[in-house]
Amino acid sequence: xxxxxxxxxxxxxxxxxxxxxxxxxxxxxxxxxxxxxxxxxxxxxxxxxxxxxxxxxxxxxxxxxxxxxxxxxxxxxxxxxxxxxxxxxxxxxxxxxxxxxxxxxxxxxxx
Amino acid sequence: xxxxxxxxxxxxxxxxxxxxxxxxxxxxxxxxxxxxxxxxxxxxxxxxxxxxxxxxxxxxxxxxxxxxxxxxxxxxxxxxxxxxxxxxxxxxxxxxxxxxxxxxxxxxxxxxxxxxxxxxxxxxxxxxxxxxxxxxxxxxxxxxxxxxxxxxxxxxxxxxxxxxxxxxxxxxxxxxxxxxxxxxxxxxxxxxxxxxxxxxxxxxxxxxxxxxxxxxxxxxxxxxxxxxxxxxxxxxxxxxxxxxxxxxxxxxxxxxxxxxxxxxxxxxxxxxxxxxxxxxxxxxxxxxxxxxxxxxxxxxxxxxxxxxxxxxxxxxxxxxxxxxxxxxxxxxxxxxxxxxxxxxxxxxxxxxxxxxxxxxxxxxxxxxxxxxxxxxxxxxxxxxxxxxxxxxxxxxxxxxxxxxxxxxxxxxxxxxxxxxxxxxxxxxxxxxxxxxxxxxxxxxxxxxxxxxxxxxxxxxxxxxxxxxxxxxxxxxxxxxxxxxxxxxxxxxxxxxxxxxxxxxxxxxxxxxxxxxxxxxxxxxxxxxxxxxxxxxxxxxxxxxxxxxxxxxxxxxxxxxxxxxxxxxxxxxxxxxxxxxxxxxxxxxxxxxxxxxxxxxxxxxxxxxxxxxxxxxxxxx
Numbered sequence: 072x073x074x075x076x077x078x079x080x081x082x083x084x085x086x087x088x089x090x091x092x093x094x095x096x097x098x099x100x101x102x103x104x105x106x107x108x109x110x111x112x113x114x115x116x117x118x119x120x121x122x123x124x125x126x127x128x129x130x131x132x133x134x135x136x137x138x139x140x141x142x143x144x145x146x147x148x149x150x151x152x153x154x155x156x157x158x159x160x161x162x163x164x165x166x167x168x169x170x171x172x173x174x175x176x177x178x179x180x181x182x
Numbered sequence: 183x184x185x186x187x188x189x190x191x192x193x194x195x196x197x198x199x200x201x202x203x204x205x206x207x208x209x210x211x212x213x214x215x216x217x218x219x220x221x222x223x224x225x226x227x228x229x230x231x232x233x234x235x236x237x238x239x240x241x242x243x244x245x246x247x248x249x250x251x252x253x254x255x256x257x258x259x260x261x262x263x264x265x266x267x268x269x270x271x272x273x274x275x276x277x278x279x280x281x282x283x284x285x286x287x288x289x290x291x292x293x294x295x296x297x298x299x300x301x302x303x304x305x306x307x308x309x310x311x312x313x314x315x316x317x318x319x320x321x322x323x324x325x326x327x328x329x330x331x332x333x334x335x336x337x338x339x340x341x342x343x344x345x346x347x348x349x350x351x352x353x354x355x356x357x358x359x360x361x362x363x364x365x366x367x368x369x370x371x372x373x374x375x376x377x378x379x380x381x382x383x384x385x386x387x388x389x390x391x392x393x394x395x396x397x398x399x400x401x402x403x404x405x406x407x408x409x410x411x412x413x414x415x416x417x418x419x420x421x422x423x424x425x426x427x428x429x430x431x432x433x434x435x436x437x438x439x440x441x442x443x444x445x446x447x448x449x450x451x452x453x454x455x456x457x458x459x460x461x462x463x464x465x466x467x468x469x470x471x472x473x474x475x476x477x478x479x480x481x482x483x484x485x486x487x488x489x490x491x492x493x494x495x496x497x498x499x500x501x502x503x504x505x506x507x508x509x510x511x512x513x514x515x516x517x518x519x520x521x522x523x524x525x526x527x528x529x530x531x532x533x534x535x536x537x538x539x540x541x542x543x544x545x546x547x548x549x550x551x552x553x554x555x556x557x558x559x560x561x562x563x564x565x566x567x568x569x570x571x572x573x574x575x576x577x578x579x580x581x582x583x584x585x586x587x588x589x590x591x592x593x594x595x596x597x598x599x600x601x602x603x604x605x606x607x608x609x610x611x612x613x614x615x616x617x618x619x620x621x622x623x624x625x626x627x628x629x630x631x632x633x634x635x636x637x638x639x640x641x642x643x644x645x646x647x648x649x650x651x652x653x654x655x656x657x658x659x660x661x662x663x664x665x666x667x668x669x670x671x672x673x674x675x676x677x678x679x680x681x682x683x684x685x686x687x688x689x690x691x692x693x694x695x696x697x698x699x700x701x702x703x704x705x706x707x708x709x710x711x712x713x714x715x716x717x718x719x720x721x722x723x724x725x726x727x728x729x730x731x732x733x734x735x736x737x738x739x740x741x742x743x744x745x746x747x748x749x750x751x752x753x754x755x756x757x758x759x760x761x762x763x764x765x766x767x768x769x770x771x772x773x774x775x776x777x778x779x780x781x782x783x784x785x786x787x788x789x790x791x792x793x794x795x796x797x798x799x800x801x802x
Contacts, residue, residue, distance in 0.1 A: 156359050160383070167387055167474050171427060174478070178490045179419055 300343025609651025
């Protein structure tokens with residue numbers, strides 16, 4: 072599509088709203104970043120502390136799953152508007168992937 | 183291509199097509215290349231039917247027969263049906279949604295060249311020591327044991343062509359999500375656009391498993407891998423799963439656009455809006471989704487166990503429901519319509535009973551216990567030809583007639599078109615209907631000959647006669663195309679007089695920038711709405727006339743593809759010829775070098791200025 076150059080003047084309210092929103096976004100990013108570092112510390116600690124393998128594996132997998140979600144929603148901005156279609160495709164793809172892996176496990180390798 | 187474009191020399195035209203990024207020209211190239219492969223695949227089919235016309239025939243040897251059936255299947259699916267459908271998607275979909283081009287014109291061109299060179303690579307096997315001979319499914323137990331380079335050509339050729347298809351699919355997805363004209367909401371998109379969208383989503387999810395499978399095969403055959411070799415800890419079944427995880431969605435990638443084409447035809451020639459539009463959309467999405475849940479129904483006899491077979495059998499049956507919804511919607515679209523039986527409509531009318539027959543035998547095979555009887559017999563051959571020829575090929579032939587005026591501003595002869603239809607349609611049923619019974623009588627598929635007096639002689643002869651009928655139909659079509667091209671009578675826009683969607687509203691020949699001003703879409707079937715309101719122009723505009731930004735042509739996609747083509751030969755002769763590694767490196771150097779050039783050199787395209795758009799020249 073083509074557009075002629077347009078000058079758009081923000082109103083004061085709009086300006087303040089956007090400013091506040093950006094501040095909130097930044098805070099979220101940093102919070103998530105801190106949480107992720109904390110998760111990594113937990114993961115390393117469980118291994119270093121020498122817990123049972125049957126505890127370590129599920130804990131790390133759980134942390135990984137949470138991290139993927141945080142990564143997608145906060146760092147890759149999926150929590151924002153207009154991300155419905157990519158989100159839909161991601162979930163469908165993940166679901167298909169899950170089905171394929173489940174099938175391979177159950178009828179090729181375990182069965 | 184404006185109406186006053188000057189005549190160009192052959193060299194200039196060739197260069198224009200080699201470098202073009204225009205979706206309309208790429209569509210024409212897809213159509214020509216796909217048509218060529220369709221004819222090659224058709225000749226292979228004729229050879230098969232000649233060989234099987236009588237018992238104990240020695241027209242071709244057993245080994246050559248295996249090569250012919252493999253290449254027939256592979257060519258028809260990967261190099262004929264899909265590219266021709268891609269051609270129509272390219273030609274029609276951007277116009278239907280009111281876009282100037284696809285989202286990534288450069289990638290569009292790259293996708294085409296990858297497909298073409300992959301196809302050429304595969305077909306070069308005929309001249310370089312023998313074609314692949316393990317069937318189009320290329321099951322690893324067969325393909326790893328196959329001598330010569332046939333299978334290597336298959337794996338590398340499909341890898342290159344598959345990359346092109348994948349790029350094309352992503353391109354269509356992005357185009358449909360981002361480039362719809364104002365007012366063109368998802369639920370106002372024409373059905374052909376919807377089916378293109380869902381088929382592209384299937385490509386997005388289905389091609390990676392094929393790519394992985396083919397890489398495993400390439401590694402196993404050429405680079406000492408053991409993914410499928412059970413004596414080395416591999417597992418041959420993994421290929422079957424990977425292939426069918428791709429292969430089943432693949433048949434929906436083919437049939438969904440066909441459904442879209444028929445939906446357009448039914449509405450245009452019944453002169454009614456599509457019955458149950460929203461349920462049509464829902465059914466399309468549902469078929470796409472369920473298409474990923476059923477791949478193991480191709481493998482019932484592998485020994486997956488009763489639980490797995492039962493799950494996949496039930497999932498398979500479920501697909502019959504949305505498909506049935508579509509069939510009833512088409513019937514009800516015609517109900518009470520003012521029907522015009524043109525050539526495309528004739529194909530659409532022939533499609534319904536043919537496809538339903540194919541669907542019913544599909545449900546029969548979906549019942550796992552019965553499948554043990556039907557598996558690997560001619561019943562299977564009959565079934566998949568009923569859905570692919572009775573669905574996809576009829577849709578392609580219908581679309582050739584329907585969209586010819588849109589793509590070339592000429593009308594194919596209706597009279598010859600009807601002759602094509604009747605020869606092809608009768609020949610199709612003659613060839614394949616009787617194969618159901620051959621299968622039930624115990625004739626296995628992929629046999630190169632059979633003994634006399636088993637009750638198969640006459641049926642096989644009838645089947646071969648039918649194939650000749652189909653060939654006559656296609657020859658009439660080719661004649662029709664040549665005559666029309668020579669006569670070259672421009673027909674203008676909306677030649678069918680009842681076009682409903684935006685592609686029929688655009689002036690002919692279509693300007694290279696498509697829409698002078700982006701149209702405003704005020705409902706389903708926007709052109710129909712404008713016509714009903716007496717708008718002579720056929721379009722309401724969403725924006726004032728302004729400069730149009732266009733991409734530059736580029737030769738880089740072609741060079742990039744040639745690099746992969748060369749690298750393919752390097753991989754093929756790995757460990758056999760000493761030049762293989764240097765050639766492999768050279769090929770990749772060309773490809774990655776051209777990628778680097780593309781990335782580092784800014785190409786901002788050009789603008790068509792408002793003043794030029796307003797004068798007679800229309801921007802040229």
